[in-house]
Amino acid sequence: MPRPHRHAVNGGGRLEGVDLSALEPLDGGWSGQTFLAEVAGERSVVRVYPPGTREDRGAEIDAAVLRLVRGLVPVPEVLEVRPARPELDQPGLLVTAYVEGVRGDLLSPGRLAQVAPALGALAADLGAMPMPRPGPFVDAELRLGRFGVDGLPAYVEQRLPELGHLSPDEVDGLREVALEAQTLLDTVTRTCLVHSDLNPKNLLVDPDTLRLVAVLDWEFAHAGHPFTDLGNMLRFERDEAYTQAVLAAYAERRGTPPEEALALARAADLWALVDLATRRAASPVAARADRLLRGVARARDAAAPELAAPR
Known part of the structure; x- marks a missing residue:
């Protein structure tokens, strides 16, 4: 099989033969910073990192993570990196091979349910990749x-000023659930690699075989x-058959x-729910997370369903 063509990136803001201003935005995600490029009949994916993204090291960090996990979980091949x-005022760029497939969130519920065992195995494999201690990645x-x-x-206490829409009872409930969740989380002392946005939107599957072909967006x-x-994978999922698979x-x-x-998954996901709830107007996902966090706080139960969306 021929190796993918490697697109050189020059200092003038171009992939070789491709004007960045003419790249085609890819569907999915909320950042609007991922594009499809084509050179000599071969496609690749270009992700743009505006200045200031993770102290200007975002492209290098994401490339390093992809190289770390490649061969253990399916990810696109890194072709080029430009810091x-x-x-x-030049952005960082990460160029990866284009992978054919359909996003998991575009599958019908029945077909997504068929992928459920592969998703559980994926979460388990990531949870087995050891790290020395918790923390963000800071360089290549x-x-x-x-x-x-x-x-x-x-x-929770740190983010409460940004959660002023919660009622006093919801605040009390959130504090109670957070304490119980931390007690449970402390029973697991290992640290591992975390994707942290592991949901069907960031998974590509073969539309015919439903085989998982790529895990995307490691930012x-x-x-x-x-x-x-x-916890991320099961955040909004309350379908018993899918969850059990x-x-x-x-x-x-x-x-x-x-x-x-x-x-443990519901407890671990509370970190993300709190963060998303502080940005509840930013996207539909953040709005749903806010409704789920409020449902959890009102019920004082990490397994509670989200509140109904306002009409």
């Missing part, structure tokens, strides 16, 4: 920084709790009983 040059060597907060209850990857990705595959890989894994 950002903020002094010239994947050195770890610090999150700067000690536990979920402290994080939020970090070292963290082993059940974070499972994911958990059964996870248990087969990692040996964690489904009920225990689900409780």
Whole structure:
């Protein structure tokens, strides 16, 4: 099989033979910074990192993560990386091979349910990639920084000024759930690689075989709790058959009983729900996360369903 053509990136803001201003935006995601390029009949994906993205190291960090996991989970091949040059107002660029497939969120519920075992196995495999301690990746060597907060209850307190729409009872409920969740999370002392946005929108599958062919968008990857990705995957999912299929595959890989894994997943996902709720007007996903967080706070139960959307 011929290797993909490698597109050189020059300092003038062009892929060789491609004007960046003419690139075709790819569907999916909310950033609007991922594009399809074509040179000599071969397609690739170009991700643009505006100056200031993760201290101008975003492209290099994402490339390093993709290279780290390639061969362990399906990800696109890294073709080229150009670091950002903020002094010239030039963005960072990451060029990866184009992978044919359909996004998981575009599958029918029945076809997505058929993919559930593969998704559970994926979350389990990511949860088995060890890291020395929690923290964000800060450079191309994947050195770890610090999150700067000690536990979920402290994080809730830190973000409460941005959650002024919560009622006093909801605030009390959120504090109670956060304390219970942290107690549960502390029973797992390992740290692993976390994708942190592991949901059907970021998964490509073969439309015929439904085989998982690529895991996309690693921009939020970090070292963290082993059940974070499972929590993200099951965040809005309350379909019993789908959830149990994911958990059964996870248990087969990692040996964690489904009920225990689900409780840990819901607890781990509270970090993301709090963060998304502070940006509830930014996207439909953030709005849903806010309704789910309020449902959890009102019920004082991490497994509670989201509140109904306003009409």
